[in-house]
Amino acid sequence: MNTQSNFVVRAFRWFDPRGRSLSGWGFMIHRLTALGLTFYLFLHLIVLGQLAQGPDAYDNFLKSTESPLYKIGELSVVAAVFLHGLNGVRIVMTSFGIAVPRQREIFIGAMVIGLVAIVIFGIRMFIG
Amino acid sequence: MVEKWNITVKFYRQKQGEKPHDQEIKMDVNPDENVIDLVERAWALHDRTLVFAHACHHSTCGACGMRVNEREKLACITPVRSVVANGGTLKVAPLRNFPVISDLVVDMGELYRRMDLVGHQPVDSDREEAIQPEFRPAGPAEPNEDFMRLSDCIECGLCMSACPVFSSTPDYLGPAVLAGAHQAGLEKNPLLFKLIDSATGVWRCHSAFECTAVCPSNVDPGWRIMELRRKVIGDRVKTLFNPRKPAEVGK
Numbered sequence: 001m002n003t004q005s006n007f008v009v010r011a012f013r014w015f016d017p018r019g020r021s022l023s024g025w026g027f028m029i030h031r032l033t034a035l036g037l038t039f040y041l042f043l044h045l046i047v048l049g050q051l052a053q054g055p056d057a058y059d060n061f062l063k064s065t066e067s068p069l070y071k072i073g074e075l076s077v078v079a080a081v082f083l084h085g086l087n088g089v090r091i092v093m094t095s096f097g098i099a100v101p102r103q104r105e106i107f108i109g110a111m112v113i114g115l116v117a118i119v120i121f122g123i124r125m126f127i128g
Numbered sequence: 129m130v131e132k133w134n135i136t137v138k139f140y141r142q143k144q145g146e147k148p149h150d151q152e153i154k155m156d157v158n159p160d161e162n163v164i165d166l167v168e169r170a171w172a173l174h175d176r177t178l179v180f181a182h183a184c185h186h187s188t189c190g191a192c193g194m195r196v197n198e199r200e201k202l203a204c205i206t207p208v209r210s211v212v213a214n215g216g217t218l219k220v221a222p223l224r225n226f227p228v229i230s231d232l233v234v235d236m237g238e239l240y241r242r243m244d245l246v247g248h249q250p251v252d253s254d255r256e257e258a259i260q261p262e263f264r265p266a267g268p269a270e271p272n273e274d275f276m277r278l279s280d281c282i283e284c285g286l287c288m289s290a291c292p293v294f295s296s297t298p299d300y301l302g303p304a305v306l307a308g309a310h311q312a313g314l315e316k317n318p319l320l321f322k323l324i325d326s327a328t329g330v331w332r333c334h335s336a337f338e339c340t341a342v343c344p345s346n347v348d349p350g351w352r353i354m355e356l357r358r359k360v361i362g363d364r365v366k367t368l369f370n371p372r373k374p375a376e377v378g379k
């Protein structure tokens with residue numbers, strides 16, 4: 001069928017934002033946050049590896065995490081966890097045949113809750 | 129008095145072996161016309177090399193599927209005023225995920241083969257479970273009487289074009305085919321059960337529900353895929369407590 005394009009092009013075709021519905025965006029957000037969180041996991045393991053270089057190295061690293069850039073990074077991780085987790089609940093429900101005709105409304109609800117949570121976290125992280 | 133609009137229509141043009149390009153045509157239109165009327169007029173009055181498909185003009189044959197402003201639509205039931213404003217630009221392009229034969233026509237042969245494979249019938253008995261709860265009739269007029277109806281799915285391919293998973297994974301059976309399997313009935317065919325309970329079957333769907341959003345015929349493939357999953361999970365739980373021979377799988 002759509003075998004004309006090569007493998008690499010095809011591998012990215014799921015991210016085609018043209019003409020998407022709300023739940024289509026839900027799928028893209030879910031996959032992008034999944035990729036982001038996987039990337040973060042690797043980063044996290046690398047950082048933990050600093051522990052092996054002694055307490056000084058780790059303390060120095062911890063100091064560098066106080067920069068605003070780091071905080072933005074941390075907030076992105078929190079945001080990804082909320083969006084992925086809440087949308088994940090909707091996907092699990094629909095996968096068991098529960099509330100499928102209402103999946104769009106559940107998605108809107110999940111995203112609203114997620115955004116409120118992100119804003120609250122953001123305020124606490126940046127303003128205190 | 130008939131309303132008159134002036135719009136620009138951008139037609140996707142591509143002949144085999146050539147690079148695609150857009151052809152812009154300025155057109156006077158009645159906003160209550162359907163997009164297929166503009167395509168036909170562009171062919172008749174502007175460029176006879178424009179290739180497109182249609183037959184019934186009333187959403188029954190499924191031939192006129194295309195992307196209107198990037199969204200999958202049946203051009204014969206898409207009013208101009210629903211997709212563009214006076215003075216605006218309308219983009220008409222072929223469906224995604226199928227090879228382009230010429231301009232707006234794609235090769236959907238593989239879809240038809242897969243529909244045959246799962247035993248999709250153009251006419252179906254109105255089995256209750258084959259219909260979404262809200263569309264189910266109150267009940268047959270006579271007890272035990274099945275009434276025959278045209279199958280909802282007109283094999284237009286819109287859902288296959290809109291599915292982002294099918295875009296990246298051509299082996300995925302796809303929403304129309306899985307909906308066809310659901311409608312054909314797993315009970316009748318154990319092999320069908322095996323086909324859909326696989327990495328290229330119901331488990332490949334990632335719940336984008338684009339299929340349901342674009343389907344012009346209330347098939348609701350997204351719902352059907354989830355119904356199939358429910359059946360597969362139910363079957364697995366059942367066999368956990370009551371193992372049976374492979375030949376009985378899906379019964």
Ligand code: SF4
Pocket residue numbers: 280281282283284285286287288303304307339342343344345346347348349
């Ligand atoms: S399921 Fe709907 S969108 Fe898909 S081929 Fe059938 S009628 Fe067209």
Ligand code: FES
Pocket residue numbers: 181182183184185186187188189190191192193202203204205
């Ligand atoms: S021309 Fe038959 S469905 Fe549009």
